[in-house]
Amino acid sequence: DAKTTQPTSMDCAEGRAANLPCNHSTISGNEYVYWYRQIHSQGPQYIIHGLKNNETNEMASLIITEDRKSSTLILPHATLRDTAVYYCIVIGIGTSYDKVIFGPGTSLSVIP
Amino acid sequence: DTGVSQDPRHKITKRGQNVTFRCDPISEHNRLYWYRQTLGQGPEFLTYFQNEAQLEKSRLLSDRFSAERPKGSFSTLEIQRTEQGDSAMYLCASSVGQGARGSNQPQHFGDGTRLSIL
Numbered sequence: 001d002a003k004t005t006q007p008t009s010m011d012c013a014e015g016r017a018a019n020l021p022c023n024h025s026t027i028s029g030n031e032y033v034y035w036y037r038q039i040h041s042q043g044p045q046y047i048i049h050g051l052k053n054n055e056t057n058e059m060a061s062l063i064i065t066e067d068r069k070s071s072t073l074i075l076p077h078a079t080l081r082d083t084a085v086y087y088c089i090v091i092g093i094g095t096s097y098d099k100v101i102f103g104p105g106t107s108l109s110v111i112p
Numbered sequence: 113d114t115g116v117s118q119d120p121r122h123k124i125t126k127r128g129q130n131v132t133f134r135c136d137p138i139s140e141h142n143r144l145y146w147y148r149q150t151l152g153q154g155p156e157f158l159t160y161f162q163n164e165a166q167l168e169k170s171r172l173l174s175d176r177f178s179a180e181r182p183k184g185s186f187s188t189l190e191i192q193r194t195e196q197g198d199s200a201m202y203l204c205a206s207s208v209g210q211g212a213r214g215s216n217q218p219q220h221f222g223d224g225t226r227l228s229i230l
Binding site: 096098 | 152156160168205218220224
């Protein structure tokens with residue numbers, strides 16, 4: 001059962017890249033890494049997920065290390081609207097959802 | 113944009129009362145999940161359905177909690193005899209699923225129902 005650890009908070013200057021790390025050293029071979037973010041008083045918003053290859057979509061890029069024990073979410077040009085709590089979780093085919101732990105996430109503040 | 117819809121957005125009730133929340137998932141999604149979230153914490157899994165079948169329930173889900181998805185579309189979460197500790201945000205999510213647990217498709221969340229117990 002893969003648990004993730006993330007820094008409690010981070011700051012990023014507006015317009016710069018925000019790099020949010022996540023450790024998942026006990027990840028299993030069939031477990032995907034998912035990233036969500038949550039803006040105050042809204043539900044979590046899906047950002048991106050991946051298994052072992054790096055992934056990119058219109059919102060962000062996901063870099064997964066070769067040993068899969070950690071990953072980094074990259075917001076290439078952070079805006080004030082990216083201020084949110086970012087969650088990294090791992091879920092695999094066959095995972096019991098009771099063992100999926102969101103944790104407190106990383107509170108990202110984008111500073112003007 | 114027809115995302116996951118939850119009703120009501122806010123519910124205030126007295127301790128001991130029963131409450132029911134509704135969730136309408138994204139129409140083509142056959143999986144539906146319920147989570148609870150308290151202040152400063154991430155969502156905690158409560159239960160999930162594949163179509164109308166409830167496939168998993170969390171250890172957190174006491175006997176006072178019951179969830180249904182009778183026709184495999186919308187779902188309801190009922191809390192009986194509410195307690196102060198039930199005050200939280202209740203989140204619903206949906207996803208596409210194949211087989212009992214054979215999918216990596218992401219969950220899409222609604223904006224939740226905030227429950228306050230007086």
